[in-house]
Amino acid sequence: xxxxxxxxxxxxxLNVSLTEWMTLLAALREDLHEDSLKGxxxxxxxxxxxxxxxxxxxxxLFLEYFGDxxxxxxxxxxxxxxxxxxxWLEHPELVxxxxxxxxxxxxxxxxxxxxxxxxxxxxxxxxxxGGSKWVGTxxxxxxxxxxxxxxxxxxxxxxxxxxxxxxxxxxxYRDFRSDKTLDSRQFQMAFRRLRQLSDHNLQEKTExxxxxxxxKTGEAGGLLKIxxxxxxxxxxxxxxxxDSGGSMxxxxxxxxxxxxxxxKAGNFEDVRFYYFHNAIGDHLYTSPTLSxxxxxxxxxxxxxxxxxxxxxxVGDGEMAMYELYGGFYWGESLETDARGRxxxxxxxxxxDRYPHIVWIHPQDTPTGRNYWNETWWELAKVFSxxxxxxxxxxxxxxxxxxxx
Amino acid sequence: MEEKKTMRFSxxxxxxxxxxxxxxxxIAMALGKPLVIKGEPGTGKTELAIAIxxxxxxxxxxxxxxxxxxxxxxxxHYDVVQRLYDSQLGEEGVDNIAQYIHLGKLGEAFSxxxxxxxxxxxxxxxxxxxxxxxxxxxxxxxxxIPETHETVKAKESPIVIITSNAEKExxxxxxxxxxxxxxxxxxxIMMRRIVLAHYPDIEERLLQSALAAFYDVRxxxxxxxxxxxxxxxxxxxxxxxxxxxxxxxxxxxxxxxVLLKKNEDLDLLYREKHxxxxxx
Numbered sequence: 001x002x003x004x005x006x007x008x009x010x011x012x013x014l015n016v017s018l019t020e021w022m023t024l025l026a027a028l029r030e031d032l033h034e035d036s037l038k039g040x041x042x043x044x045x046x047x048x049x050x051x052x053x054x055x056x057x058x059x060x061l062f063l064e065y066f067g068d069x070x071x072x073x074x075x076x077x078x079x080x081x082x083x084x085x086x087x088w089l090e091h092p093e094l095v096x097x098x099x100x101x102x103x104x105x106x107x108x109x110x111x112x113x114x115x116x117x118x119x120x121x122x123x124x125x126x127x128x129x130g131g132s133k134w135v136g137t138x139x140x141x142x143x144x145x146x147x148x149x150x151x152x153x154x155x156x157x158x159x160x161x162x163x164x165x166x167x168x169x170x171x172x173y174r175d176f177r178s179d180k181t182l183d184s185r186q187f188q189m190a191f192r193r194l195r196q197l198s199d200h201n202l203q204e205k206t207e208x209x210x211x212x213x214x215x216k217t218g219e220a221g222g223l224l225k226i227x228x229x230x231x232x233x234x235x236x237x238x239x240x241x242x243d244s245g246g247s248m249x250x251x252x253x254x255x256x257x258x259x260x261x262x263x264k265a266g267n268f269e270d271v272r273f274y275y276f277h278n279a280i281g282d283h284l285y286t287s288p289t290l291s292x293x294x295x296x297x298x299x300x301x302x303x304x305x306x307x308x309x310x311x312x313x314v315g316d317g318e319m320a321m322y323e324l325y326g327g328f329y330w331g332e333s334l335e336t337d338a339r340g341r342x343x344x345x346x347x348x349x350x351x352d353r354y355p356h357i358v359w360i361h362p363q364d365t366p367t368g369r370n371y372w373n374e375t376w377w378e379l380a381k382v383f384s385x386x387x388x389x390x391x392x393x394x395x396x397x398x399x400x401x402x403x404x
Numbered sequence: 405m406e407e408k409k410t411m412r413f414s415x416x417x418x419x420x421x422x423x424x425x426x427x428x429x430x431i432a433m434a435l436g437k438p439l440v441i442k443g444e445p446g447t448g449k450t451e452l453a454i455a456i457x458x459x460x461x462x463x464x465x466x467x468x469x470x471x472x473x474x475x476x477x478x479x480x481h482y483d484v485v486q487r488l489y490d491s492q493l494g495e496e497g498v499d500n501i502a503q504y505i506h507l508g509k510l511g512e513a514f515s516x517x518x519x520x521x522x523x524x525x526x527x528x529x530x531x532x533x534x535x536x537x538x539x540x541x542x543x544x545x546x547x548x549i550p551e552t553h554e555t556v557k558a559k560e561s562p563i564v565i566i567t568s569n570a571e572k573e574x575x576x577x578x579x580x581x582x583x584x585x586x587x588x589x590x591x592x593i594m595m596r597r598i599v600l601a602h603y604p605d606i607e608e609r610l611l612q613s614a615l616a617a618f619y620d621v622r623x624x625x626x627x628x629x630x631x632x633x634x635x636x637x638x639x640x641x642x643x644x645x646x647x648x649x650x651x652x653x654x655x656x657x658x659x660x661x662v663l664l665k666k667n668e669d670l671d672l673l674y675r676e677k678h679x680x681x682x683x684x
Contacts, residue, residue, distance in 0.1 A: 017580050023435060032431045039427060046428040047435075050579035052442065052586035188532065188573075208485075224488050 005065055009048065012061040016048045023047050037066065188261045191397070207231045237270040238262070239305055241350075243315025244275040244288040251362035254388055255314060258360070272309075274301060278319035280346040298346050302353055310400045311350060311357040313383065317376035318363075324375045344382065351382050358396040359383040419448065419455035420597045425585060429456065432583040438524075438542055438564035440579065443587035446632020448598075449567035453523035456563065463516070465562070466523045467509035473530045475537030478510035479547050480556075501551050510541060511556055519560040528568040535578035543581060590633065592619060602637055606644070613653040614640050620654070621663055624676050631663040638662050 002025075009016050024047045027033070033040040041062060049058045205228040212227035219225075240262065242255060262271060274284040274296075284301055287294035324344055351357060359379065365387050366373040379385070386396035413429045415421045421429070429452070432439035441449045457464035467478055483504045491498045507515060513522040527535060541547045542564065546557035566582065568574060590598060592615050599611060618639070622630050631639075639662045648658055657663070657677060664670050 019580050023437065027431060027435055030434050032427075032434055034427060042424050042427050043431055046431055046583045046585055050440075050576075050582070050584045051573075055586070192532070224492055226485060 008065050009058075009061055012057065014049065014054060014057055014061060020048050191262055192267060205230050234267045234269060236268050237306075237309045238268050238312065239272045239274070239301075239309045239354075240312045240314060241280065241284070242273065242275050242288065243278060243313075244285075244290060245277050247278075247316055247318050248362070251316065251388075254362045258314065258388060258393075270309075272305065276315075278315075279323045279344075280350065282346065298349075302349060307354055309354060309356075311354045312396070312400075313350075313357070313359045314362070314388070315359070316361055316363050317359070317379045317385075318372050319375050321375060321378075324378060344378065347379065348382060356400050356402075357383065358399050359385045360388050360393065360396055361385060362388040413456050413459055416455040416459045418601050419451055420594065420601055421448075421452065421455070422594060425452070425587065428583060428585040433563055435583065436561050438566050438582045440566045440568060440574070440582040440584050441587060442568045442584070444589050444630075444632060445569050446634050447587040447589055448633060449587060450523065450525055453521055453525075453565040453567075456565065457521040460521070462518070462563070463520045464523060465509055465513050465516075465520050466525060468525045469527050469530045469534075471529050471531075473534065475534060475541075476508075478508040478524075478538065479541065480508055480511050480549055481506045482551055502554075505549060505552060507556070510538075511547070513562040513564075514545060514547070514556050514558040516562070517559060520562045522562040522564050524564065524566045526569060527566050528574065533575070536575050539578060539581065589622075595633070595636070598633060599637065599640060603640060603644070606640070607650070610640075610643065610650045610653070613650045614643060617654045617657055618663070621657065621660075621673060624669075624672055626672055627664070627669050628666045629664070629669060635663050635665075 006016060006021050024044060027043055027047060033043050044062065045055070045058055049055060207229050209227045209229040212229070213225065216225040216227050217223065240259075242259070248255065259273070262268075274286060275288045275290060275294075276284055277290055280298060282298050283295050284298050285291070285294045286296060324347075325342060326345055361376070365385070366376055369377055376385075384396070384399055386392040386399075413433070414426060429439060441452060443449055453466075454464060456462075482501075483506060487498060487501075487504045497503055509522065509524075513520050545561050546555055548555050595615060595618075596611065599606065599615070614636070618631065618636050621627075639659060642659045642662050643653065646659070652658065655677075657673065660670060660673055664673060
């Protein structure tokens with residue numbers, strides 16, 4: 001029943017459900033494994049793994065679990081792995097360059113290369129163990145491999161397949177790995193809440209307006225008069241100002257997740273993204289690289305984006321005091337605005353113009369004051385601050401919906 | 405017990421599939437589960453369904469999903485308004501509700517007398533919850549029409565192929581019931597086979613230059629829309645038609661508007677060409 005494999009996958013971080021497992025068993029009954037290890041691998045992957053971002057993880061777990069097959073046997077690699085797979089390995093254009101080059105350059109035999117790989121792979125694993133890349137390792141293994149690091153299974157005859165596989169796997173799917181524990185779908189659901197449905201829009205009238213229909217039909221003495229109205233659409237317009245670069249690089253993953261969720265949630269009437277660095281000065285940028293060609297004037301934004309837009313500022317709020325208040329590093333500006341408040345570069349202009357505005361910060365809410373977060377506290381006097389977590393985001397969005 | 409018909413899909417005359425894809429397709433068919441295919445635009449997802457239908461000799465029903473599509477659209481639509489109008493004018497057959505029930509694509513697939521291939525194309529365009537709304541129907545291969553007290557049940561379970569461009573993530577509950585495959589963008593070996601399937605008599609040197617140039621263009625950083633298989637095929641046709649010398653192809657990338665459709669991308673290409681694509 002392979003149940004141990006099932007639990008191994010789950011322990012490794014792959015959330016296989018029981019339904020999927022039963023499907024796999026049914027498939028095995030139907031002989032859909034093509035009588036080969038590779039066929040079995042493909043079958044497992046197609047039935048158990050539902051996102052290409054997890055392919056890497058599945059590859060690793062699969063090989064760790066089944067690598068032992070080669071270990072237990074004394075047979076040569078050709079007898080363990082089916083011919084099809086070997087052909088795949090031998091095909092010059094398909095074999096990862098590493099192996100091919102080595103065989104050509106060194107003239108070593110297959111076994112000698114296996115030895116080399118065994119050592120190389122061991123090193124790689126020791127490096128990565130404990131790193132955040134290998135989600136779910138932590139040394140846990142339920143199968144009596146105590147004392148060995150996961151991935152410390154090395155056998156002659158197995159490493160060629162495994163390394164070929166791993167290098168191929170890593171090369172192809174490396175960019176898809178996401179180690180974020182937060183799912184962008186959760187963020188998306190949060191953004192879906194940011195809606196104010198209104199039927200005052202210029203869309204085609206495709207929905208039946210029941211009340212009006214009844215009224216008009218009554219007025220016409222029972223003769224049916226159909227009245228249609230435009231469907232209700234989300235009338236929320238959103239402007240997002242994102243702090244880019246410097247200390248925000250550290251939070252890039254999280255901000256990307258946020259950004260993608262906003263785009264994917266896809267139900268806003270208009271979304272605009274502008275970028276700045278640390279503080280909003282006289283210019284904003286339309287590209288996160290803050291390139292010269294993407295510069296626009298902050299005044300333009302303030303003039304042209306109406307105040308009905310809901311504004312989200314995403315940033316850590318951490319900068320030098322003089323960056324926030326203007327002035328120079330030896331002394332901040334003490335300029336105040338017409339109302340006697342200290343001017344925070346252009347932040348205060350935004351706070352004044354847009355009644356619905358919140359600040360989302362990727363780092364945890366600071367607890368004490370220190371050199372680094374002084375400016376955060378200053379900004380907190382002007383903006384409502386929410387952390388970039390699911391709860392924080394939900395709270396921030398609720399605040400945006402509240403009419404002032 | 406009747407003998408199980410084993411259908412095997414092994415590609416079609418113009419569709420080149422790698423072994424993984426073939427196996428996964430056969431797995432989905434044998435298990436009777438929907439096949440979810442994800443991949444970059446232009447990797448042949450839609451073409452797969454067409455190829456399956458062609459190679460197995462089955463009719464193909466295509467349900468192209470739009471952002472406004474609702475699950476109910478696929479089941480059936482009860483044309484109430486028409487019925488109301490007809491009843492006012494005293495038309496015949498107004499009593500017969502079934503006349504006003506129009507089956508959607510899923511309904512069509514279920515009520516077909518023979519096995520069909522149902523393609524649900526670009527499912528990620530629809531609302532976030534759309535796939536979940538179809539769960540039960542896809543599981544049981546049936547749905548109920550309350551207006552006529554009729555249950556539409558699939559006589560022969562259709563082969564369901566679902567494609568996704570990965571614009572949005574699909575809900576877990578939905579994916580768990582499906583077989584999943586990700587189509588990698590073809591590498592140059594695979595791409596060569598695809599081109600040869602479309603242009604069997606293409607000259608070798610032209611093919612090589614075109615492929616090299618194509619992958620160079622795909623490598624350009626910052627492209628908004630990378631050229632895909634269909635653009636390559638169009639481009640090759642343009643190159644052949646123009647009779648251009650193959651030595652100019654890699655250096656100049658003529659007719660780049662066939663490969664790249666966005667102004668910003670064409671600008672980037674222009675810059676890269678002048679830098680020689682970073683080649684030594």
